[in-house]
Amino acid sequence: MKKILIAGCGGAPSEGVINSLLQCNKRDEIIGMGSEPTDLVLSSAKRKYVVPYADSPDYEKELLNILDKEKPDLVHFQNDLEIFEASKIRKKILATGTKLFMPRHDVIETCVDKFKSYLKWQNAGVKVTKNILINDPDDLKRAFSDLGNKDGKIWLRVSSIGAGGKGSLPTNDIQFAKGWIERFNGWGDFIAAGLLSSDTVTFLTIWYEGELIVAQTRIRKGWVHGSRTLSGVTGVTKVGQTYSNEIVTKVAIDSILAIDEKPHGIYGVDMTYDDVGFPNPTEINISRFFTTILFFTEAGLNMPEIFKDIILYNEFPALDKKINPLPDGLLWLRGMDTKPRLMTESELKHNFIKL
Numbered sequence: 237m238k239k240i241l242i243a244g245c246g247g248a249p250s251e252g253v254i255n256s257l258l259q260c261n262k263r264d265e266i267i268g269m270g271s272e273p274t275d276l277v278l279s280s281a282k283r284k285y286v287v288p289y290a291d292s293p294d295y296e297k298e299l300l301n302i303l304d305k306e307k308p309d310l311v312h313f314q315n316d317l318e319i320f321e322a323s324k325i326r327k328k329i330l331a332t333g334t335k336l337f338m339p340r341h342d343v344i345e346t347c348v349d350k351f352k353s354y355l356k357w358q359n360a361g362v363k364v365t366k367n368i369l370i371n372d373p374d375d376l377k378r379a380f381s382d383l384g385n386k387d388g389k390i391w392l393r394v395s396s397i398g399a400g401g402k403g404s405l406p407t408n409d410i411q412f413a414k415g416w417i418e419r420f421n422g423w424g425d426f427i428a429a430g431l432l433s434s435d436t437v438t439f440l441t442i443w444y445e446g447e448l449i450v451a452q453t454r455i456r457k458g459w460v461h462g463s464r465t466l467s468g469v470t471g472v473t474k475v476g477q478t479y480s481n482e483i484v485t486k487v488a489i490d491s492i493l494a495i496d497e498k499p500h501g502i503y504g505v506d507m508t509y510d511d512v513g514f515p516n517p518t519e520i521n522i523s524r525f526f527t528t529i530l531f532f533t534e535a536g537l538n539m540p541e542i543f544k545d546i547i548l549y550n551e552f553p554a555l556d557k558k559i560n561p562l563p564d565g566l567l568w569l570r571g572m573d574t575k576p577r578l579m580t581e582s583e584l585k586h587n588f589i590k591l
Contacts, residue, residue, distance in 0.1 A: 237262065237263060237264055237265060238262070238264045238265070238309040238310065238544075238548050238549075239264065239265045239267065239306065239307070239308040239309050239310075240257065240264050240265070240266050240267070240308060240309065240310045240311075240312065240544060240548075241267050241268070241269065241302065241303070241306060241308040241310070241311040241312070241334070242254055242257075242266060242267070242268050242269075242281060242311075242312055242314065243268075243269050243270065243287075243311070243312065243313040243314060243315075243318050243322075244270055244271075244313065244314040244315050244318060245268030245269060245270040245275070245276050245279035245281050245284060246268075246270050246272060246274075246275030246276040246277065246278045246279040247270070247272070247275050247314070247315075248527045249314040249315065249524065249525070249526070249527045249529075250268070250270070250279070250314040251278075251279060251280060252525065252527060252528065252529040252530040252533075253312065253314060253525055253529060253540045254266055254268065254279065254280050254281055255280055255530055255533075256529060256530055256533040256538050256539070256540040256541065257540050257541065257544065258280060259533060259538060259541075260538065260541045260544075260545075262545075262549075264309075264544065264548075265282060266280070266281050266282055267281055267282055267283045267284070267285075267306055267308065268281030268282075268283070268284045268285070269284065269285040269286070269287045269299075269302060270284070270285075270286065270287065271286070271287055271288060271289045271290075273286055283306075285298075285302050287299060287302070289317075290315075290317045290318040290320075290321040290322070291317060291321060295321060296321075296325055296328070299322070299325075299329075300328060300329075300332065303329065303332040303334050304332060307332070307333060307334070308334050309334065309335060309548055310334065310335045310336075310337070310544060310547060310548055311329065311334050311335075311336065312337070312543075312544075313523065313524065314524045314525070315524065316348045316397045316521075316522075316524070317397050319338070319344060319348070319522065319523045319524060320344055320345070320348050320397060322336075323338060323341045323344045323523075324341065326338070326341070335547055335548065337500075337501050337502075337543060337544075337546070337547040338500075338501045338502075338523040339496055339499065339500050339501045339503075339522060339523060340496070340500075343495060343496045343522065344522050344523060346495050347495060347503075347519070347520045347521075347522035348396070348397045348522065349395055349396055349397075350367075350393065350394075350395045350396075350427060350518070350519050351367060351369050351395040351427050352395075353495060353517075353519060353520060354367040354427070356494050356495045357491060357494050357495075357517055359494075360490070360493075360494035362487065362490050362491055362494055362517060363487070363514060363516060364516050364517055365429050365430040365432055365510065365516050366382070366383060366429065366430055367427050367428065367429045368382065368383065368427065368428045368429075369395065369424070369426075369427050370392075370417060370422070370423065370424075370426040370427060370428055371423060371424050372423060373414060375428075376410060376413060376414060376417070376428070377410065379428035380408075380410050380413075380428075383428055383429065383430045383431075384408065385430070385431045387408055388408035389406050389407060389408040389431045390406070390407065390408075390413075390428045390429065390430070390431060391404070391405070391406050391428065391429045391430070391431045391432070392404065392405045392406075392407065392413060392416065392417070392426055392427070392428055393405070393426065393427060393429070394420065394422060394425055394426060394427075395425055395426065395427045396425050403416075403420050403422065403426065406431055430510075432508040432509065432510050432511075432516060432518075433508065433509045433510065433511065435455075435508065435509040436455070436456045436506065436507065436508050436509070437453060437454070437455045437456070437479065437481075437484055437506075437507050437508075437509070437515055438453070438454050438455075438456065438504055438505065438506050438507070438526060439451060439452075439453050439484060439485065439488035439489075439504070439505045439507070440452055440453075440454070440502070440503075440504045440505075440525065440526060440529075440532075440539065441488070441492065441499075441502070441503045441504070441505075442501070442502055442539060442542060442543055442546070443492075443499035443500055443501060443503065444500060444546055444552070445498065445500055446497075446498040446499060446500070448489070448499075448558060448559075449542065449546065449552060449553065449558065450537070450539065450542055450553060450555060450558050450559075450561070451485070451488075451489075451558065451559045451560065452478070452532055452537055452539070452560055452561065452562055453478070453479045453480055453481065453484055453485070453488075453560055454476045454477065454478060454479060454526075454528070454531070454532075455476070455477050455479045456473050456474075456475070456476060457474070457475040457476070457477055473526075473527065473528050473568075473570060474569075474570055474571070475567060475568065475569055475570070476528050476531050476567070476568040476570075477564075477565065477566065477567050477568070478535065478560075478562045478563065478564055478565060478566040479560075479564055479565075480559075480560035480564055483514070483515065484507065484515050485559060485560075487505075487507060487514075487515050487516075487517065488505040488507065488515075488517070491505050491507075491517040491520065492505060492520065495520065501522075501523050502521075502522070502523050502524060502525060502543065503520055503521075503522060504520065504521035504522075504524070504525070504526050505517055505519075505520050505521075506518050506519050506520070506521065525539060525540060525543075528568055528570070528576075530576065531566075531568035531576070531578065532562065534568075534576075534578045535562050535566050535568075535578060536562065537561055537562050565580055565581060566578065566579075566580060567579050567580060567581065567584060569584075
């Protein structure tokens with residue numbers, strides 16, 4: 237039995253990983269750490285440690301203290317800021333005897349910056365909607381002129397580290413956009429892009445030293461509380477559905493290889509469809525599983541188990557299909573303070589009483 241430390245415990249992204257690991261046959265010991273005590277106390281981890289936020293000057297010391305005390309075999313992080321900061325001190329982490337399974341730091345640095353990712357895709361010939369970095373009001377004016385759709389709308393979002401659609405806003409009002417950027421102190425950090433559709437798809441993968449181990453596609457059919465945001469995006473999937481499509485697979489793999497010629501670890505490619513129905517990459521969620529990873533586990537594909545078995549036991553999965561091994565059409569239904577449900581469209585339709 238091995239010991240695994242999971243960061244960000246209590247939050248949905250990490251708890252999906254923990255609850256997947258707790259279903260594994262090997263019964264590895266799961267310990268946790270997190271920066272929000274009221275989240276952390278709800279975690280399914282066996283023991284829990286409170287740590288400062290990853291950008292705190294005390295974070296490194298506290299993390300290394302936990303590694304020294306617990307001596308975990310593996311540590312895994314589940315949010316962009318912590319991934320980025322931990323990656324910078326990976327040599328110190330590895331020196332404690334704890335393993336990591338993550339891409340090179342330069343790859344992480346590119347993926348947590350949406351504009352850097354965009355430039356990589358553009359240079360590699362991957363089809364992607366045009367992006368403009370907004371350094372000043374003149375750039376914003378040019379964005380509306382060059383990128384506005386028939387209604388004059390563009391899409392604004394923060395380029396740097398952040399999840400949950402941080403700063404996202406569709407607008408055709410340049411004065412509102414200017415005020416929005418200033419609200420976030422965002423000159424030089426916001427990017428504008430051509431407005432895509434509301435249809436999205438995610439391709440989640442695990443690689444080992446350049447070899448694709450497993451990949452599964454999921455489409456998103458709405459956001460939890462999406463109606464309460466200006467963008468309609470919250471980063472919290474309401475309904476996910478298993479899906480497969482050759483074009484999506486090719487775009488996703490091309491997007492990964494454009495940024496990392498030898499992928500190693502977890503790469504989740506988010507894509508949004510344009511007005512002709514082609515998936516454009518918008519970001520790669522690097523070195524972490526998405527929030528609804530328990531969906532795949534409950535459906536029969538435990539990707540956190542595959543991940544830890546590779547790095548801790550040198551065991552690779554025996555899959556009939558490494559790309560989209562799950563059947564299409566499985567639904568994962570989620571809401572606040574209610575247990576998620578796995579079902580098919582047919583089961584959903586037969587779940588209610590007809591008058």
